[in-house]
Amino acid sequence: MTAAIEASGLGKAYRRSWALRDCTLAIPGGHVVGLVGPNGAGKTTLLRLATGMLAPTYGTITVLGQRPAAGPAQLAQVGYVAQDTPAYARMRVADHLRLGAWLNPGWDDELAQRRIAQVGLDPKQRGGALSGGQRAQLALTLALAKRPELLLLDEPVAGLDPLARREFLRSLMEAVAEHGTSIVLSSHLVTDLERVCDYLIVLVASRVRIAGEVSELLASHRRLSGPRRDPGTLPAGQDVIEESHTNKQSTLLVRTDEPIHDPAWTVTPVSMEELVLAYMNPASDIPAHRPQLGVAS
Amino acid sequence: MIRLTWLQFRTQAVTAAAALTAFAVLLAATGPHLASMYAADGLDSCHGSTCTNLADYFAGSLIRSPYNVLWLLSTGVILLAPAVVGLFWGAPLIARELETGTAALAWNQSVTRTRWLAVKLTIGGLTAMALTEALSLIQTWWAVPISQAAADGASIGFAQSRFSQLNFATHGITPLGYAAFAFALGVAAGALIRHTLPAMALTLAIFAALQVAMPLWIRPNLAPPDHTVNPVTSLGNALASQTGPGGDTFTLYANSIPGQPGAWLLASGPVNAAGQATSTTPAACASVGSTGPGTGANQSASPQGSTTGPVAFLGCLASHRIREAITYQPATRYWRFQATETAIYLALALALAGYCFRRLNRRRS
Numbered sequence: 162m163t164a165a166i167e168a169s170g171l172g173k174a175y176r177r178s179w180a181l182r183d184c185t186l187a188i189p190g191g192h193v194v195g196l197v198g199p200n201g202a203g204k205t206t207l208l209r210l211a212t213g214m215l216a217p218t219y220g221t222i223t224v225l226g227q228r229p230a231a232g233p234a235q236l237a238q239v240g241y242v243a244q245d246t247p248a249y250a251r252m253r254v255a256d257h258l259r260l261g262a263w264l265n266p267g268w269d270d271e272l273a274q275r276r277i278a279q280v281g282l283d284p285k286q287r288g289g290a291l292s293g294g295q296r297a298q299l300a301l302t303l304a305l306a307k308r309p310e311l312l313l314l315d316e317p318v319a320g321l322d323p324l325a326r327r328e329f330l331r332s333l334m335e336a337v338a339e340h341g342t343s344i345v346l347s348s349h350l351v352t353d354l355e356r357v358c359d360y361l362i363v364l365v366a367s368r369v370r371i372a373g374e375v376s377e378l379l380a381s382h383r384r385l386s387g388p389r390r391d392p393g394t395l396p397a398g399q400d401v402i403e404e405s406h407t408n409k410q411s412t413l414l415v416r417t418d419e420p421i422h423d424p425a426w427t428v429t430p431v432s433m434e435e436l437v438l439a440y441m442n443p444a445s446d447i448p449a450h451r452p453q454l455g456v457a458s
Numbered sequence: 459m460i461r462l463t464w465l466q467f468r469t470q471a472v473t474a475a476a477a478l479t480a481f482a483v484l485l486a487a488t489g490p491h492l493a494s495m496y497a498a499d500g501l502d503s504c505h506g507s508t509c510t511n512l513a514d515y516f517a518g519s520l521i522r523s524p525y526n527v528l529w530l531l532s533t534g535v536i537l538l539a540p541a542v543v544g545l546f547w548g549a550p551l552i553a554r555e556l557e558t559g560t561a562a563l564a565w566n567q568s569v570t571r572t573r574w575l576a577v578k579l580t581i582g583g584l585t586a587m588a589l590t591e592a593l594s595l596i597q598t599w600w601a602v603p604i605s606q607a608a609a610d611g612a613s614i615g616f617a618q619s620r621f622s623q624l625n626f627a628t629h630g631i632t633p634l635g636y637a638a639f640a641f642a643l644g645v646a647a648g649a650l651i652r653h654t655l656p657a658m659a660l661t662l663a664i665f666a667a668l669q670v671a672m673p674l675w676i677r678p679n680l681a682p683p684d685h686t687v688n689p690v691t692s693l694g695n696a697l698a699s700q701t702g703p704g705g706d707t708f709t710l711y712a713n714s715i716p717g718q719p720g721a722w723l724l725a726s727g728p729v730n731a732a733g734q735a736t737s738t739t740p741a742a743c744a745s746v747g748s749t750g751p752g753t754g755a756n757q758s759a760s761p762q763g764s765t766t767g768p769v770a771f772l773g774c775l776a777s778h779r780i781r782e783a784i785t786y787q788p789a790t791r792y793w794r795f796q797a798t799e800t801a802i803y804l805a806l807a808l809a810l811a812g813y814c815f816r817r818l819n820r821r822r823s
Contacts, residue, residue: 212566216820236568243562249466250558256465263461264567300563307568 163226165190165311165343166211170220173206179367180206184220186372188345188360190311193337195358195375196347197437203367204347205244208315211345212241225311237267240304240342244315246297250289254282257299258306265307273306276332293320297329305336312336314346318353330357351437361433363440370440375433382436385426386412396423403439414439459569459577467581470547474589481535481593484528485600492525496603501610513612520604520614529604532597536628539593540640541665543586548644549657551578552814556652571818579811583641590637598629605629609720618713620792621722623673630796635803640665642810649817672799678724680798683785687729688716690776706744707737708775712782720789731779743774 164187171184181203188194196204209215210222213230222228227235248257254277262268277284280298282291291299297317304312314333318326334357336342348354354361362372371378382402389411392401399421403414414431421428431439464471496502499516501509520526552575555561565571598605605625608614620626627636643665647657690710712726730736787795 212562214562214565230565230570233568233570233573236566236570239566241562241566243559245559247559247563249560249563251469252465259465260462261567264459264569266568303563304566 163190164188164223165192165194166222166224166345168207168210168220168222171207171210171217171222172219173203173210173215174218179203181210181364181367182219184369186362186369188362188372190225190343191341192343192360192374193334193358194343194345194360194362195351195354196345196362196364197351197354197441198347198349198364198370199441200349202349202364204349204364205315206367207364208241208313208345208347211313212239214241233266237265237307238310240307240309240312242297242300242304242312242314242317244319246293246300246317246320248288248291248296248299250287252288253284254286254288254291254299255284257288257303258284261303261306267308269306269308272308273302276302276305280328280332294322294325294329297321297325298332301329301333305342308340309342311343311345314344316347316349318348326353333357351434355433361437363437365441378436379430379433381418382414382416382431383421384412384414384429384431384435385421386410386429387423387426390425403442459573460581463577463581467547467585471585474585478589478592481532482596485532485596488525488528489600492600492603495519495523495525496607501603501607504610510611513607513610516603516607517612517614520607525604529601532593532600533624533628536590536593536597536633537624537669539590540586540633540636541662543589543637544640544644544661544665545658547582547586548641549648549661550654551582551645551648552818553648553652553654553657556648557654572815575814575818579642579645579814582645583638583807583811586637586641587634590633591631594628594630594633611714611719613713619720619722620789621720621787621795626673626677626795627669630793631800632796632803635800635807636669638807639668639803639810642807642814646810646813646817649814676802677795677799678722678787680795681787681791683724683787685783685785686715686718687733687781687783688712690728690772690780690782706739708739708743708771709737710775710782712784715784715786718786718788720792722787722789724785724787726782726784728775728780729783733783735783736780740774740778740780743771743778 166186166188168184168186171186172182173180174182184203184207196207198204206215210217211224211229213228225235225238229239230236252260258270258273258277261273262270276298280295280302282295282299282302286295288296288299297320301314301317304314317333318329321329330353333344333346337344346354346358359375360373361375361378363370387410389406389409392404392411392413395401395413395415398419399415399417401413401415405412414435496516499512499519501512501516504512520529552561555564564574604614605620608619618625620629626632640661644657644661647660647664648654651657651660708728710726710728713723715721715723727735728737
């Protein structure tokens with residue numbers, strides 16, 4: 162299967178700062194990918210690079226094997242829901258659907274009409290009169306009815322209340338189940354994504370900290386607690402991601418592919434949230450990136 | 459894409475159609491009466507110099523009629539139409555999509571940005587050109603009696619000839635060029651600045667600057683001008699007056715060239731027998747000039763009225779072989795100038811459109 166997104170040495174610089182740098186990624190298709198990072202980490206930049214809304218300053222990016230926005234065929238394969246889920250203020254909901262039908266050869270009008278009815282959008286309502294949640298649903302409908310192979314969603318649930326959030330993610334998952342769409346969705350809250358994604362990318366301060374399948378990441382990270390100890394004395398192959406010490410005790414979050422044999426440690430598995438928070442912590446000590454995780458140094 | 463463009467452009471198009479209709483109705487309602495005034499003054503069946511007198515009479519009656527105002531108003535509408543189009547259709551075309559974030563919606567359908575822009579530019583640009591040219595044609599039809607009177611030799615301050623700045627810019631094919639240019643300028647300014655309001659301001663500033671620069675500095679040089687030297691007495695409405703306190707210098711005003719009706723006078727000035735520019739009053743003429751009114755304390759005032767003084771003075775200048783050298787563009791070059799200027803504006807519009815395409819695609823890898 163073609164990689165959903167492949168980036169190599171990808172960087173986007175603005176006049177005085179980096180929005181994204183040294184990003185090398187290979188996201189396989191068929192996943193629901195969570196792109197997590199604090200605000201301003203470069204999530205939106207990465208997604209906009211993937212849609213071709215931005216051009217990279219350095220490096221290359223291919224989406225479904227092609228340059229982003231390379232042509233009508235490539236555009237047809239990628240759906241994008243931007244952060245603020247824009248809608249034309251003066252156009253009615255029904256007009257937005259007509260727009261979708263006119264501009265997309267693969268348009269699934271039955272799906273669009275059904276979804277609009279499901280989420281309770283009035284076709285006569287104008288874009289400017291919709292609430293944030295309604296706009297998000299309209300934008301998602303447009304992106305889904307296009308029947309893309311890859312759906313990119315930038316903070317799609319940020320503006321939604323918890324109930325609408327759950328509803329939105331549920332309808333998203335239905336779509337994946339129904340059409341086998343690959344999805345990349347970003348959020349600064351891992352709790353939004355926990356339930357739905359099976360692949361994780363953590364982006365901090367314009368760099369990719371870690372990327373990989375959720376199950377593998379959870380399997381390769383352990384929380385160790387035991388008597389106070391200098392992390393430098395750990396055996397090779399155990400990389401400390403995060404550490405905290407009291408007078409008597411040390412708690413470490415380590416990445417390792419080996420089982421922990423040292424009986425002094427109490428070993429507990431980590432949750433996705435803990436994992437993400439550890440990598441998002443600016444003080445965390447990120448070890449040299451390992452190639453199988455696809456992160457460039 | 460065409461259907462989407464129409465959907466988004468509908469409001470502007472309907473507004474434009476309404477404005478065009480109002481304009482047409484106003485001029486269609488008054489045009490026949492203006493034509494009947496022209497006919498009633500006998501201008502339809504006159505010959506030779508009678509026409510000039512009749513035309514002058516007709517022109518005089520226009521000054522005190524509402525048609526004067528209507529002429530200025532309709533000319534103003536045609537001059538402003540391209541600017542309005544550039545500001546309200548052109549500038550928001552890309553800028554508003556970027557401002558409201560809907561660009562992410564528009565450019566992520568299965569249509570490339572190039573095609574999106576091509577359709578929008580074509581439909582918007584052609585509509586702008588059609589609208590402005592329609593306004594121009596309606597007004598040209600309406601103003602036929604006025605233009606005809608000017609051609610007959612009437613001195614109509616506001617519509618002197620086809621080359622006069624207001625006429626040249628509102629008749630013929632130049633409105634097509636202005637409309638295409640202003641629209642493309644607005645789109646390009648929006649693509650550059652990415653915000654509608656500043657893009658509108660920039661569009662207005664550049665368009666206004668070019669519309670001033672074109673007649674003043676560019677248009678006269680679009681073709682090498684012709685030169686002629688004429689006896690001062692043969693100049694149609696020439697006025698001569700003394701300007702120096704001792705009657706030692708004079709000025710000469712000429713506003714037509716014998717045998718060249720409708721020519722565009724670019725520059726004129728008196729030359730002496732040797733062909734050199736001069737403004738020194740021949741000693742023998744000083745006393746002739748000073749016999750006219752306006753001498754004494756008011757010698758430096760504007761040209762005097764029509765008394766024997768200036769005419770005698772003119773005759774005296776002529777007898778001293780002072781002639782008027784005139785730089786001009788002959789009336790026959792009218793369409794050549796129209797075509798050249800329109801081509802310049804269309805070329806600028808195409809260049810700006812090219813910039814928009816580059817700008818829109820530059821953000822892609």
